[in-house]
Amino acid sequence: MVSNASPLIYLSMVGNLRLLNNLFNEILIPEEVFREVCGMRDTPDSIVISSAVDDGWIHTKDVVSRDIDSLAKSSGIDIGEAAAILLAKETEALLLIDDKMGRTTAEILGVRCLGTVGVLLRALSISIIDLSEYVEILDRMIDSGFRLDSKVYRLAVRIAKDLDEK
Incomplete structure (x- = not known):
């Protein structure tokens, strides 16, 4: 999975x-996303994301193109x-992105997309979080x-409730 900046930022926040x-x-x-998120900011979310990179569960990678x-x-x-x-x-890879123009561009190029709400729904569907945590x-x-x-x-809440009932 490849992530854009905003899902990382909001999930960290x-x-x-x-x-x-x-x-x-x-x-x-x-690298461009890493610099956008962590390069010139010293905020709690950028520190969390930088730590995830340091811990090795988020990897930076150069784009060949x-x-x-x-x-x-x-x-x-x-x-x-x-x-x-x-x-x-x-x-x-699947692309984690929320921006509408970005998603449209990705889809035109044949890239599969998922948004932050989709991540939360996936987490709910396999019981990593429950419905109240999802809404919170x-x-x-x-x-x-x-x-x-x-x-x-x-x-999104209706879909989550339907998932929770299954």
Whole structure:
């Protein structure tokens, strides 16, 4: 699995970055995402992410393609998103990304995507978290600035309740 910056940041902000380690065998981030998240910030979330890299359960990896800048410019996404998309394409990995334009760009390039809400649903579906934890994490992420349309929020909670009943 390859991750873009925002899922790492928001899961870290609410103390749940470890969910990724529980759900995925390998977590890769391009150097551009690492620099975006940890390079010029000294925030609690950047420290958690940097520690995960130091501990070896998140790995940084260089993107082979030299098309990062052109992909970013042509699709209106940032450098980190472009690098994450290209790394996921190169490694044929699932891409963890929330940004709508980034997801659209990835899907056009044939990259499979999952969002942070999808990570929480996966964790719920295999009982890593329960329904109340799911809703609490989602609410704390929103309180921390995670953007989620109210319709999508209601749908995410409904899907979680359906999963919880099974």
